[in-house]
Each structure stands twice: as C-alpha cells, then as structure tokens.
Amino acid sequence: MSRYSAAEIEEKWQKAWNDSGIFKAERDESRPKYYVLEMFPYPSGRIHMGHVRNYTMGDVIARYKSSTGHNVLHPMGWDAFGMPAENAAMATGGHPKDWTYANIAEMRGQMKPLGLSIDWSREFATCDPEYYGQQQALFLDMLEAGLVDRKNAVVNWDPVDMTVLANEQVIDGKGWRSGAEVERRELTQWFFKISSMAGELLDALDGLDNWPAKVRLMQENWIGRSRGLQMAFDLTEAQDGFDKIEVYTTRPDTLMGASFVGISPNHPLAKALEAHDPKVAAFNAEARRGGTTEEAVETGEKLGYDTGLTVDHPLDPNWKLPVWIANFILMDYGTGAIFGCPAHDQRDLDFCRKYGLPVVDTFLSLKDPKPVENEAFVPAKDEKVKWVNHFAGLDEATGQEAIDVTIDKAEAEGWGEGVTKFRLRDWGLSRQRYWGCPIPVVHCADCGVVPEKKENLPVQLPYDEGDGKPIDFSIPGNPLDRHPTWRDCACPACGKPAKRETDTMDTFVDSSWYFARFTAPRATTPTVAEDADYWMNVDQYIGGIEHAILHLLYSRFFARAMNVTGHLPTKSREPFDALFTQGMVTHEIYQTRDEKGRPVYHLPEDVTDGKLADGTTVEIIPSAKMSKSKKNVVDPVNIISQFGADTARWFVLSDSPPERDVEWTAAGAEAAHKFLSRVWRMARDLADQRDAGVGEIDKSLQDLMDELQLGQNPLDDELLRTTHKAIDEVTKGVESFGFNAAIARIYTFVNAIQKSQASAKTKWGAMRTLAQLMSPMTPHLAEEIWTILGGEGLVARAPWPTPDSAMIQDNTVTLPIQINGKRRAEISVPVEMPKAEVEKAALEVEAVIKALDGAAPKKVIVVPGRIVNVVI
C-alpha cells in the first residue's frame, strides 16, 4: 500500500475484531462492568448521518472504557413497531412485517462497515414475538400490581375515514387523507398509572447528577407539582343534579379578582347541559373541533359560551359569578373547572375582553401601580405587591405569602382545602393500530375484561386473514378489529368464547425496557436476575434531546414498575446513571424554482460550487436538519465508500461540540480524510526509517516510554512533554464528552510531531501514543498505524496510556498584566512564585510604571497562574 486506503484497512481490521470476538460481552464478576447504550434506531431502511454521529459517540466511550479495564456491554437493536411500516403498507401494498425486517437487514448492512464495537449477538427487534411476548408478560404483572388502569381519553377522530389519527396525521386541524376537520372524541383506553409515581419521579431527579440540568428541568416542569386550593362554588340554583362546581387553582390569592367560573366542554356539567340544550351541544361540538395537542388547544381561538347559570362567591354570597363553558379548559388537569381572574392571567384577560366580562385588580405593582388594561399583571410569586381590598387584610406581601394565607384561611373556615396536584397525566398506551404489541387481555361477556394467561403468550399478530388471504392495509382503521378470526378466543377465566382486545401498545412501551432486555436478550422471562444485577444500570446513555421528556420519563417509570414486579433490582429504579444528549446533523439546502415558482430541492451530490450540472445557480438556504423532503441529505454509505468509515467518524466528532448540531460539509469531510491520510503517511515514513536501520524501536510502548526520560536532549524533551500533555488533554476530552476539543488537541499533537526534530525513538513513542489516542475515534486507522509501528496485538486491547504528571507541569507561566481590566503587558514568572512577588514584578513592568505615573495603585489583583490586574 503506497497511500492511505481506507477500504483495505477497514475491511482487514473489522475481520480481525470479528475473529477475535473482542466485542462479545460476557458476565465477569472480576472486572468492573460498563454499559454504554445509544438510543436504538427506528428501522427506516437507511442509516443517516445522525445515526453515524450517535453511534460513533457511543463507540468512542465504549472503546475508551474497554481500554481502561472495563468489561463493556455495547448492544444494538431495533425500535421496530410503529406507524411508518403501516403507512408503507397502505401506500405500496406490502406487509409491515416484511417491510420492517427487510429494512432491518438493509440497515444492519449499512451499519456494520462503521466498525462499531457492538456485541451483535445480543441484537433484537421489538417486533420479534420473543420480545413483545415478554412485554406482554410485563404488562400482565403490572396489571396485577395495580399499575394499569382503564378509562376514557380523548383522541383525534376523522369523521370521514371513521378512524383515529395520530397527531402527526392531523395537519392544520384536518385529517391527512380525508382532509376532513378532525374532532376530539372520547374512547375507553388502557393507561399506565405513571401519575401514581409522579412525586417520586420528580424527587428522584435530584439524584441524577450526571444528567444534563436542562433535561432534569424539563422533566420537572413536565411533571409539574403545584400546591393550590381546591374549593367549590355553589350554584345559585341547582342544575341537573349539580349543586356546586369544584375548581382547583394555584392562585387562590386572586379570588377577589374572579369574574367568571369556567368549565371544560368535557366537564360533566357541560355534558349534562348539552343533553337538553341544543345550543350548548352546538357550542361543545364547535369547541371539540381541531386536534388534541396541547399546542392546538392553547394557540387556537379562545371560545366561550355563557350557560346562564351563576354561582355564589364563597366570600360574599351576594356576589354572583356567571358560569361559562370555555374551549381552553382541559378536563385532564385539576378538576376541569377554573375561576377566571383576568387581571392576573393573560388568557382570562383576553377571554373577558372578548366577552365583556369585568376586570378587577387584586393587587398592583409597587413600582407602577396602575390598573390592568390589556396586559395582565403576572409578577413572580416572590415579588412584593400592593394588595387591593385583600380579604385577610394583607397590604404589601408577595404572591406566595398571600397564597399561603388564603389556603390557611380556607381550611380554617372550611370552604376549601390545600392540595398538591401534578400536571403529569397517566400514560395512555392504547393504539388502534395493527403494527404494535397486542395488549394481552380478553373481553368476555360474562367475566368482563380478563388478562390472558401467561402460558398463552405471546399473543401474536396475525400475518394474514387466514388461508393466505392478505390483510388489506389500505382501508382506514385497525386491521385487527376487522380480522375475520383473530379476535376469537376462549375466556381465560371461564373458558367460554370471548373476544381479544384489538388495541396494540404505544411504541414508547417497547422502548421503555429494551435496555433491560439487552442484559439477557434470549431469556424466556423478561429479564434474568443475575444478568440484570451485573449489567444494570446503563452507565452512559446517549441520544437526542427530542427524547428529553417522554421516552426518558416513561423509561424511568417502567424501571420502577419492573422493580415492583420483580424484574429489576432496586438500584435500577433509575436505569440511566448518566445521560448525554447529542445535537443533530444538518446540511445546507439547495433550491431552485419551477416555472410556477414552487421550490425544487437538489441533493448535495448534484451541486458543485453552487451550480447544477447544467450550470443553473441554486439558492442556498441555511442549514437545517437533514430531511428527505428538503433533499439536504448525505448518505453515509456514499461517504464510507468514498472516504471510509474513519473519515465519517472523525468528521462527525470533530467539527462541533457533541451536544450541539453539526453541519455536514463536503469540504469538512475531505479535510478529515486528508488529515487521516497525513497521519497514515507519517507512520509509514517512520516505519521506512526503521527499515532503513534507524534505532531500536520494536519495543512495547510502555518500555519505550519508560526509556524516554527528560534531560537527554532538549528536542526530545519538548516532544516528550507534548506527548504527555496530549495524553492528558485527550483523556480529559473523551471523559467529558469534549470530543471536538480532544480532536483539536490531536491536531496540535500531530502538527508538533511533524515539525519536531526529536530523535526517531521519541517520535516513535509519540506516534504510537497517537495511535492509542485516536483509536476510539478512528479505530481502523489506529490499528493500522499501531501495527505498522510494531505495536503488540490489537490497539483495541492495549491499555489506555497515562500521563506522567512531571512531564505535563511547566516551570514558568506567562501572565497577562491588565490595567483597569485591559490587557497592557505580560510577564513570565516561575509557576510557584508567591503572590506578593508576582505583584512586585508586575509593578515593575514599564507599561505599569508609565500608567501609574508615580501614584500608588488603588488595588492589585493577582490570580495565581492566570492574570494580574492593576486598578488605578
């Protein structure tokens, strides 16, 4: 080989790793374990750069930990259930199962050339009956443990297709296929009682020290613990058997500013009124239009209907408040009813202005005490405000103080109760779809809802409609529901004919315990105690920030549920010891327009210097997440065949901090490849010198480094110090997820080796150290240069180098001298010089003497090893 050939090198070393089986994880109590996991992929059929980045980061950690003596578990699997497979079946007529498994085979084939240190023997897909059967067993155990519930929930309903829609199938409030206006409709569904653990899930966030603070904060806000007042407004006249309306409020202190009581269109009272008042029915129908997302509800137009009913204000029986039905009040939160205080809530204010309801100030700003007009006054709860007519006699107090006083008063007088509520709702797991894990229960006319027996698991999805007749996926609705025979079964309790549940599970269920399954992927129980005890917890979990709330919260809940049901040890109630959230891979978008002015997008490979092959200039739109629709995608397969996996790995790590987005550029990829070629050439040149008979260098790296001591030759000393500093800084970079910084350090190191005039032996040591430092990122090239330079065995098995503290310590340090915070000079002083002497030296600098002009400095700040600031 006369030049760097990634194709040759990578195939060779992947085979070597494979043959030696070094990535196979086996339980070994004598060694500390390390479990590194990247969020497993959805098998869309093609890997993309986001995958390359995600798995490369995990691989760096896995390989690094392996070289520091850990027994590493680094598995891979497929999050294989979900709608895209059914959508594909609808569009092209195939079968979701065939589509999914073909995609998995395709993606596995694309992923293996990346040279990831994965134990492929543990691979599974969540759509394997061996996996989802165990998931059904977990469901039954959770049902028995009281962690599962059945109740009503609102879904997106397409009135034309007569089917339930996912949020992403609702576009601008309309069904994606029918175009019909979507309605919110209630269905009876299965739930995991995650809200029963809300308090614990919230409190335990404090212990997750190695999670990003932002993720903990997002979960905290999502769970949303609040203390407020639950109280009743008595209806002036009873209606349909209702004599009062229970409300929950987190701002009971604003009770004197109430101007109406609002109830959700799904409130029992609203439904009762609807039954005999067509106008209420019409309003409720209108209010239920549109999608179910929080965003749609919150940003939609606020609509209200005056029921004509009134309630008495609890503190003044002569004060009557009107009862309105309002479309922005959620039945799921609190009691589904509120009192509106327009002066201190923008939504209520907009509502009151729209419908001409009064606006009463409860308190005023101390700074600017003017009445509310069209902007609600919503100060922080710890800001002192001036109270207007406060019923407990407060004058100046904070909102929080007033809240506490109000709750105490309500409890003492018996008209309300302080309660703690959570925003977190129970996890609805029912999906009216085919391609998911069947919920293993049976509906019996006599026994009701009965769990399937464990020995009958897995409840398998039918492949066809029997006798080889294919399922028609192009019809809207759930194929399980209309299957001719699949529903028929015997009741597990009484044995009489019964019907299976046709809902399947949310795919978030599949991804909420896969990490536990990896510890014993072939077991005939969900987990195996010894394996879970040894391998759990996940030491480092890596994935996208888009999973900050749902997936991670559901997994935390599941780990607890699996502990309660005996499937995970108590230490695993928090399953992920450390979390890292990486950014996306983005790319510029190239656009032209067709004759009608509509945008036409072009693939990066079709654009050269801003022009298409026919010379047309493209418009360049700034980088965005790679997506097929914008055609700003770079296929990792092409990059690997052009430059090799090491180049792709190097580039996705080098150009941006891991938690931020990285922009893929062709120039950057080429530069990465040039750099790797340069490293390869340097190793080759050194080896050629050996062949020409320069020095004894076929020694182990450790022996070589032991022999190399300071003080023999200044040029050697310099390179030796640089080598140890590189070890130190690259190690710190890898350990702190500062991969881009570690790589910048490697660049500096390589530049130093190349320029160095040190002896061949010292360069040899530096170069082999370089191979080790690069091995987590570019493992193939690292093996190659390690071998070229006579390293023993695989570099993947070589212990990570440790820096010699004597060699990374400098004797002198250059200190900048500031005058009034502006840099004006610098001095070079011994590292150990005491503060007083540094100060003295600084005051003798010419620029300082000049600036002082004979006067004494007001103050001199000396930060040892950092800076001197002279204040004049």
Add this chain to the structure above:
RNA sequence: GCGGGCGUGAUGGAAUGGUAGACAUAUCGGACUUAAAAUCCGAAGGGCUUUGUCCCGUGUGGGUUCGAGUCCCACCGCCCGUACCA
C-alpha cells in the same frame, strides 16, 4: 400559547468569571512542478490622516464585578418538546 436550549471572524467552533477567536475549513501568498493536482511553509476579526501592546469587537439594550462570551434583567432571531412521529 407554554416549557427548555442556542446565538462568538467569511465558515464550523475554542475559552474552571481572568490574554476572545485555540484547532479546523474556505481564502490569499510562497516552495516544489514544464504545468496542474497532491504535499510542505506562511498570512489573516474589523478600523485608522495617529500602525500604537492604539481604538472597536462574542444577536440587541441595560446591570453586577477590579475584570463578563461566561452571571443577572428585558428584548430579537433560530432550534427542540408540547403527551397517538419515533
């Protein structure tokens, strides 16, 4: 709407509250070459009747500090999530 994050040269970015722009890309200049590519060496935030350890400069405007890219407040822009996308 709400919750969270990000914003630094032409570009990606570096910087425990302490020398802003490390490292790299693109660019320009030089060496090598008949020439080009590759490779190697070097320059480079902006400004200037003042070329000076000069002035300005980390989205915008304020503040805290001896000292702010970093901390605080307000605003602008973009990104993620918003419970049936995964």
